[in-house]
Amino acid sequence: MDGMQPIENWLNVCDLEDIPVRGARRFQSATGEIAVFRTGSQEVYAIDNRCPHKSGPLSEGIVHDTGVTCPLHNWVIDLQTGQARGADEGCVRTYPSKIIEGRVLVKTAL
Amino acid sequence: MSATKQKLVVIGNGMAPGRVLETIFEEAPDKYDVTIFNAEPRVNYNRIMLSPVLSGEQSYDEIIIHGDAWYADNGVTLHKGHKVVEIDRDAKTVTSEPGVTAAYDKLLIATGSNPFIIPIPGHGLPGVLAYRDLDDVNKMLDVAKSGGRAVVIGGGLLGLEAAAGLLAQGMDVTVLHLMPTLMERQLDPAAGYLLEKELTGRGIEIRTEANTKEILGDDKVEGVLLDDGTEIACDMVIMAVGIRPNLALAGEAGLEVGRGVKVDGAMRTSDPDVFSVGECVEFEGNCYGLVAPLYEQARICGKVLCGDEEECFVHSESSTKLKVTGVDLFSAGDFADGDDREEIVFRDASRGVYKRLILEGDKLIGAVLYGDTADGAWFFSKIKDGEPIDAEARDTLIFGPNFSGGAALDPLEAVAALPDEAEICGCNGISKGKILSAIDAEGLTDLDGVRACTKASSSCGTCTGLVESLLAFKLGDAFEKNAVKSMCGCTDLGHSEVRRLIVAKKLKSIPAVMQELGWKTSCGCAKCRPALNYYLLATWPGEYNDDNQSRFINERVHANIQKDGTYSVVPRAWGGMTNSDELRALADVIDKFKIPTVKYTGGQRIDMLGVKKEDLPGVWSDLNKAGMVSGHAYGKSLRTVKTCVGSEWCRFGTQDSTGLGIKLEKMMWGSWTPHKVKLAVSGCPRNCAEATCKDIGVVCVDSGYEIHIGGAAGMEVRGTDILCKVETEAEALEYCAAVLQLYRDQGHYLERIYKWEVRVGLEKIQEQIVEDDDNRLALYERFLFAQKFSQNDPWAERASGGVDAHEFKSLVPAE
Numbered sequence: 066m067d068g069m070q071p072i073e074n075w076l077n078v079c080d081l082e083d084i085p086v087r088g089a090r091r092f093q094s095a096t097g098e099i100a101v102f103r104t105g106s107q108e109v110y111a112i113d114n115r116c117p118h119k120s121g122p123l124s125e126g127i128v129h130d131t132g133v134t135c136p137l138h139n140w141v142i143d144l145q146t147g148q149a150r151g152a153d154e155g156c157v158r159t160y161p162s163k164i165i166e167g168r169v170l171v172k173t174a175l
Numbered sequence: 176m177s178a179t180k181q182k183l184v185v186i187g188n189g190m191a192p193g194r195v196l197e198t199i200f201e202e203a204p205d206k207y208d209v210t211i212f213n214a215e216p217r218v219n220y221n222r223i224m225l226s227p228v229l230s231g232e233q234s235y236d237e238i239i240i241h242g243d244a245w246y247a248d249n250g251v252t253l254h255k256g257h258k259v260v261e262i263d264r265d266a267k268t269v270t271s272e273p274g275v276t277a278a279y280d281k282l283l284i285a286t287g288s289n290p291f292i293i294p295i296p297g298h299g300l301p302g303v304l305a306y307r308d309l310d311d312v313n314k315m316l317d318v319a320k321s322g323g324r325a326v327v328i329g330g331g332l333l334g335l336e337a338a339a340g341l342l343a344q345g346m347d348v349t350v351l352h353l354m355p356t357l358m359e360r361q362l363d364p365a366a367g368y369l370l371e372k373e374l375t376g377r378g379i380e381i382r383t384e385a386n387t388k389e390i391l392g393d394d395k396v397e398g399v400l401l402d403d404g405t406e407i408a409c410d411m412v413i414m415a416v417g418i419r420p421n422l423a424l425a426g427e428a429g430l431e432v433g434r435g436v437k438v439d440g441a442m443r444t445s446d447p448d449v450f451s452v453g454e455c456v457e458f459e460g461n462c463y464g465l466v467a468p469l470y471e472q473a474r475i476c477g478k479v480l481c482g483d484e485e486e487c488f489v490h491s492e493s494s495t496k497l498k499v500t501g502v503d504l505f506s507a508g509d510f511a512d513g514d515d516r517e518e519i520v521f522r523d524a525s526r527g528v529y530k531r532l533i534l535e536g537d538k539l540i541g542a543v544l545y546g547d548t549a550d551g552a553w554f555f556s557k558i559k560d561g562e563p564i565d566a567e568a569r570d571t572l573i574f575g576p577n578f579s580g581g582a583a584l585d586p587l588e589a590v591a592a593l594p595d596e597a598e599i600c601g602c603n604g605i606s607k608g609k610i611l612s613a614i615d616a617e618g619l620t621d622l623d624g625v626r627a628c629t630k631a632s633s634s635c636g637t638c639t640g641l642v643e644s645l646l647a648f649k650l651g652d653a654f655e656k657n658a659v660k661s662m663c664g665c666t667d668l669g670h671s672e673v674r675r676l677i678v679a680k681k682l683k684s685i686p687a688v689m690q691e692l693g694w695k696t697s698c699g700c701a702k703c704r705p706a707l708n709y710y711l712l713a714t715w716p717g718e719y720n721d722d723n724q725s726r727f728i729n730e731r732v733h734a735n736i737q738k739d740g741t742y743s744v745v746p747r748a749w750g751g752m753t754n755s756d757e758l759r760a761l762a763d764v765i766d767k768f769k770i771p772t773v774k775y776t777g778g779q780r781i782d783m784l785g786v787k788k789e790d791l792p793g794v795w796s797d798l799n800k801a802g803m804v805s806g807h808a809y810g811k812s813l814r815t816v817k818t819c820v821g822s823e824w825c826r827f828g829t830q831d832s833t834g835l836g837i838k839l840e841k842m843m844w845g846s847w848t849p850h851k852v853k854l855a856v857s858g859c860p861r862n863c864a865e866a867t868c869k870d871i872g873v874v875c876v877d878s879g880y881e882i883h884i885g886g887a888a889g890m891e892v893r894g895t896d897i898l899c900k901v902e903t904e905a906e907a908l909e910y911c912a913a914v915l916q917l918y919r920d921q922g923h924y925l926e927r928i929y930k931w932e933v934r935v936g937l938e939k940i941q942e943q944i945v946e947d948d949d950n951r952l953a954l955y956e957r958f959l960f961a962q963k964f965s966q967n968d969p970w971a972e973r974a975s976g977g978v979d980a981h982e983f984k985s986l987v988p989a990e
Binding site for chain 2: 076077078079083084085086087088090091092093101105106119120121122125126127128129130134136137139141171
């Protein structure tokens with residue numbers, strides 16, 4: 066795979082294998098840092114890399130099912146909806162993502 | 176003491192006489208002065224649960240039925256380690272080996288049984304053991320420590336439990352069984368085959384139709400020789416071929432004996448003032464070895480001794496369960512083939528389920544269940560009742576009590592469907608109705624309450640699930656199933672249970688734990704995953720592959736995340752020492768990476784704050800070049816060892832506290848622990864290193880070293896407790912490492928040493944470290960072994976860009 070060329074208006078971010086299973090990577094976009102997650106069941110999700118609570122870097126959290134626990138104060142953010150789970154209230158922006166031929170594509174706001 | 180009390184003397188202190196006394200103290204607490212002679216040097220414990228003790232799933236303390244306090248509270252005189260050698264029925268006295276004589280009005284003989292040792296050549300060699308009491312278990316555990324092979328002669332209930340226990344203790348195990356299939360007295364050949372397959376799959380070698388000819392060895396066991404010439408080398412032989420009622424004493428006293436001590440339905444021997452219960456008894460030609468009939472004998476004997484002769488002991492069927500974790504097996508009644516008998520069989524080969532019911536006419540007379548034993552109690556009650564089963568009921572009989580056309584079984588519906596007479600606890604003969612009325616009458620809300628009031632689930636424990644279902648059925652939401660706090664929402668199990676099962680079931684990966692222990696979520700959560708990762712790492716050093724994705728970010732990138740997403744970096748300063756080269760290198764790093772904040776920590780180290788994540792490998796690389804390594808300031812691991820300058824400089828110093836601190840830190844660095852661990856060594860009782868508020872502290876004195884544990888100076892402030900005092904520096908190192916290893920073995924994840932100490936008790940820790948030299952040495956060696964796999968500087972591995980490079984780089988999509 067060569068280069069990270071946009072395909073239509075999807076960002077060509079990385080190889081799926083660049084993201085650890087139950088882990089995340091991050092990249093800079095025009096609107097801020099975006100975290101891209103790979104779950105245990107090989108799904109990929111992209112959300113803003115800022116916890117709605119105190120802006121913790123969500124890409125550094127522990128990933129479980131389709132959620133991530135923020136490393137700063139243990140808020141759990143749902144990767145599918147961007148909503149905080151449980152008693153906490155807050156939401157982060159989510160971005161459409163897909164895997165094409167082993168590459169991870171994310172559609173940003175542009 | 177009232178002068179009108181009669182004297183009751185009891186010979187034997189097992190489960191049956193214990194139950195007789197419980198009955199007496201309930202019915203007529205003031206009737207007797209009781210004296211017990213126990214050949215074993217201990218209190219009454221639950222012999223059925225020796226197998227979990229052997230496999231390491233329970234401790235001796237957990238299986239005690241009557242502690243010392245019980246004897247004191249009931250005014251019982253207990254002579255521990257007193258074997259009775261003579262009964263004088265004319266004088267009405269008994270005399271023990273150490274020479275104590277006691278007079279009786281009523282005498283209870285409960286001498287139990289002796290294991291049968293096959294008198295083949297070599298049966299007397301050291302290393303040939305029976306499996307009857309705690310002494311046997313301790314001897315087995317002793318041999319198991321050094322590994323090797325155990326040969327178990329006898330593939331019955333006891334032999335197989337011994338085999339599974341020894342396997343769990345890490346031995347290779349061979350079972351020799353004379354008959355073609357295992358447990359032929361309790362199982363039919365099909366279930367015996369399934370059991371053999373299961374045990375073979377676990378690694379137990381099973382040889383059926385194997386006749387032992389000789390035990391080989393000169394001054395200890397070295398092997399066994401079979402009839403067919405096969406030789407099997409081994410380090411231990413367990414004889415589990417059966418028991419013989421212990422009737423010698425009764426026979427010598429002139430009481431009527433046959434296979435056992437003969438009794439009538441009131442448990443009276445041929446002498447009306449002498450009673451007998453338990454495995455030593457023969458009733459109408461039957462001898463008994465299972466707990467249910469023995470408890471029934473005990474209950475009746477207790478009532479008779481209180482003057483209530485209404486009930487008589489009658490022979491009845493017994494049911495059996497095998498206590499090997501993960502093997503579900505139940506049998507009851509008579510299941511031999513016969514012309515007048517019919518059978519209903521259900522097999523599900525892929526699930527390993529086999530059920531067979533045996534009917535004679537329209538009555539159920541036997542049941543064998545393998546793989547799914549949930550309906551055992553229901554079948555057993557049908558066998559005991561002998562009620563006719565009509566053709567319609569027969570069609571669905573094998574599917575159990577709540578056959579309803581295919582819906583999944585709800586355990587609550589299952590217990591709701593049971594009749595009130597249905598037996599829930601086979602060991603104690605407790606019915607559903609009894610438990611429900613006790614819940615009502617006593618206002619019980621939990622399992623312990625039911626155990627205390629009815630005895631249900633207090634013996635072998637296999638009916639615990641049923642009793643819990645009954646509580647839930649009766650109380651609804653008011654019943655909280657687990658008194659033990661569960662690890663997290665993903666499981667009902669507590670930390671201790673999970674740790675125990677990881678060892679007992681040899682679970683070696685997070686998915687294996689979640690599968691085998693029935694995790695409710697697909698891949699856990701941020702609470703349980705780091706805990707499981709630690710437990711597996713601590714339990715299987717060198718075998719378990721650390722799961723980075725189950726670690727908190729700090730342990731994943733070996734630095735402390737700060738509120739703004741930057742990191743702090745703390746290099747190790749061995750014993751709090753540094754020098755000009757290190758300081759110069761630190762200054763260069765601070766300048767080169769423009770690190771905004773530098774401070775001294777409370778643990779005598781230097782902390783650099785505000786390092787960007789992508790700079791971490793560069794910072795580490797420069798620190799490594801100056802000889803500095805990770806201080807693990809970010810981990811649930813050994814943090815700092817604080818010291819004072821001690822005898823090297825201080826005019827009050829008694830020992831080289833700095834030197835000892837450095838040695839401790841060099842020995843312990845890199846080890847993972849349930850929570851962070853901080854040490855300090857003070858050179859004299861003035862305690863300038865503040866050792867008495869650390870997890871482990873050493874205070875040097877003129878005559879040696881005081882080892883302290885369990886201090887805290889955080890959310891809680893707690894002074895340490897003194898574990899012990901030792902004389903040499905080498906001992907100080909060994910004792911501290913043993914404490915750390917015991918904590919690594921027993922601590923719950925995120926439980927500091929002081930909380931662990933409060934939970935298990937200082938005395939227990941002292942027993943295992945100070946009083947037991949062998950155990951301490953074993954802990955020390957296990958710690959050093961585990962350290963072989965953990966003392967690699969994580970910074971060096973990452974500074975070169977080798978390990979986890981992806982952690983430190985952002986992705987850059989082109990646009």
